Amino acid sequence: MKKAGGRGMSNRMPAAxxxxxxxxxxxxxxxxxxxxxxxxxxxxxxxxxxSDWHLWRGDPSLVMYMEWSGGKLPIIMGHxxxxxxxxxxxxxxxxxxxxxxxxxxxxxxDSRNCLFCRNGLSNICEHLWIPGFGTDGGYAxxxxxxxxxxxxxVKVPEALQDKSSWLAITGCGMGTAFNAVVDKAQVQPGxxxxxxxxxxxxxxxxxxxxxxxxxxxxxxxxxxxxxxxKNLGAAGTVQAEREDPQLTDKIVEAAGGPxxxxxxxxGNPQVGVGALxxxxxxxxxxxxxxxxxxxxxxxxxxxxxxxxxxxLRGALxxxxxxxxxxxxxxxxxxxxxxxxxxxEISVHQVQEAFxxxxxxxxxGRFVVTSFD
Ligand SMILES: [Zn+2]
Ligand SMILES: [Zn+2]
Numbered sequence: 573m574k575k576a577g578g579r580g581m582s583n584r585m586p587a588a589x590x591x592x593x594x595x596x597x598x599x600x601x602x603x604x605x606x607x608x609x610x611x612x613x614x615x616x617x618x619x620x621x622x623s624d625w626h627l628w629r630g631d632p633s634l635v636m637y638m639e640w641s642g643g644k645l646p647i648i649m650g651h652x653x654x655x656x657x658x659x660x661x662x663x664x665x666x667x668x669x670x671x672x673x674x675x676x677x678x679x680x681x682d683s684r685n686c687l688f689c690r691n692g693l694s695n696i697c698e699h700l701w702i703p704g705f706g707t708d709g710g711y712a713x714x715x716x717x718x719x720x721x722x723x724x725x726v727k728v729p730e731a732l733q734d735k736s737s738w739l740a741i742t743g744c745g746m747g748t749a750f751n752a753v754v755d756k757a758q759v760q761p762g763x764x765x766x767x768x769x770x771x772x773x774x775x776x777x778x779x780x781x782x783x784x785x786x787x788x789x790x791x792x793x794x795x796x797x798x799x800x801x802k803n804l805g806a807a808g809t810v811q812a813e814r815e816d817p818q819l820t821d822k823i824v825e826a827a828g829g830p831x832x833x834x835x836x837x838x839g840n841p842q843v844g845v846g847a848l849x850x851x852x853x854x855x856x857x858x859x860x861x862x863x864x865x866x867x868x869x870x871x872x873x874x875x876x877x878x879x880x881x882x883x884l885r886g887a888l889x890x891x892x893x894x895x896x897x898x899x900x901x902x903x904x905x906x907x908x909x910x911x912x913x914x915x916e917i918s919v920h921q922v923q924e925a926f927x928x929x930x931x932x933x934x935x936g937r938f939v940v941t942s943f944d
Contacts, residue, residue: 586943587648587712588922593630596649596923601712609719611667612659613675617740618710619652620922620938621677622771622837623862625929627705631865634705641681641706649922650710650940651677651703654728654739658714664722672728675710675717677702677744678889679724694724695751695891711919713943724892731903737916737939738909742898745772745937746909747890749837750898752858753780756885757833761785764831766823767806768847769838770797772937773860775912777835779804783906786833789826791819791847796935800911812843819846831855839863844870853880860887911936918942 587601606612627634627649638644653675657667667673680689681699688696701721703709708716717725728739738746752773753759765786767777774790775797781788782805790801791810798809808826812819823846824830830852836844839861848857863869877884890898901907914936917925925938 585713586919587708588650588919588940589646590628590649591646594628596628596926598920601648603714604708604716606659606661606716607719608661609663609722610661611657611664611717611722611725613653613655613673613715613717614658615653615655615710615713615715615943616941617654617736618650618940619740619743619745619772620925620929620940621652621744622773622929623744624649624651624704625926626862626864628926629865631862632868633862637702638705641700641702643706647704648708648712649704651705652740652743652745653703653710653715654736654743655710655715657725661719666723667725667727672733673725674728674739674743674895675703675715676724676726676747676890676892676895679721679892681706681718681720683720683723692893693891694893695889711922711940726892726895729899729903732899735902737913737941738902740939741772741776741909741912741937742895744889746776746912747895747898748773748860748887749776749780750894751890752835752860752887753777753784754897755894756858756887757835757856759784759786759833763787763833764789764827764829765833765835766791766827766831766847766850767801768834768836768843769840769861770801771837771934772912773837775800775804775936776909777837778806779907779909779912780901782806783901787827789823789831791823794932794935800935803911804908815842816846819843820849823847823850833857835860837861841867841870845873848882849873849876851880851882854882855880856883856885858885858887913937913939915939916941918944
């Protein structure tokens with residue numbers, strides 16, 4: 573193995589470690605070493621995703637995923653990673669030292685050998701790897717990429733090299749939005765699209781759908797988030813209440829009629845049902861939000877789905893194979909992701925960020941960009 577960096581790199585680093593649910597502590601930990609087939613990434617930016625917050629809270633679906641993928645506490649969190657490859661183990665061919673890469677949050681764990689990976693869907697690999705869940709993630713200067721996942725590291729094109737915060741959120745939030753809007757909902761120009769929840773995924777979805785020529789209605793409880801959605805091209809907004817029995821009516825009114833597409837990023841059962849009932853006959857709904865403890869199921873109004881022949885689909889992050897198209901869109905300058913970034917923070921502020929997210933104070937993504 574080649575040694576990392578060659579820049580007098582210290583062999584210890586501060587890392588934001590989830591030590592128990594609800595508690596992130598900054599600890600000095602050893603810089604990881606890479607073995608055969610593995611890669612070491614020097615992290616430049618790592619987003620704080622709502623699913624990190626779910627894990628931090630101990631919400632069952634995320635804890636289950638962590639356990640299933642072999643992770644356990646304490647673990648360094650963070651799964652929206654962009655950085656530079658600084659060391660590779662024997663047998664690595666696809667990337668080399670100096671390559672700037674995005675680590676798709678939902679990566680192959682089997683070098684793209686399973687049925688799904690072979691069909692271009694490494695984001696639903698049978699042996700899925702998510703950094704910060706299965707192994708240590710990106711809230712530290714260096715992160716090790718396991719051998720089975722190196723195949724999914726995506727090289728960043730020249731035009732985007734200096735967009736670290738944007739690139740970080742393509743790892744999960746923006747990638748999920750692209751999957752939901754472009755691949756699953758297949759939004760067309762002129763369509764009415766409701767996006768419920770305009771955090772990192774939702775704001776990205778607003779930007780992509782607006783760029784595609786849709787009339788986008790952004791829905792959230794946070795008025796600053798709605799302002800950002802407008803800046804990203806939303807044609808209308810709905811200021812929702814925490815518990816909002818009028819949600820469907822508000823969406824339909826703002827859109828001037830039932831919507832062609834609803835994209836729910838909240839995972840909140842009431843919001844999901846409210847959005848679904850705003851979808852026109854023959855319309856589509858994409859679910860991309862995860863659910864919280866105590867509200868793990870959507871009370872599906874099946875009659876409405878049947879009677880209106882609504883198509884329901886899920887979207888889980890984005891397959892590495894689709895980043896060429898996503899990067900193409902960003903490189904053309906068609907979409908500005910600055911309003912999606914709420915605040916750049918240091919690795920020492922992760923616990924505070926989660927606390928703010930519990931109150932839905934943040935409009936957009938916190939991104940960790942300082943690791944000292
Ligand atoms: Zn995420
Ligand atoms: Zn696979």
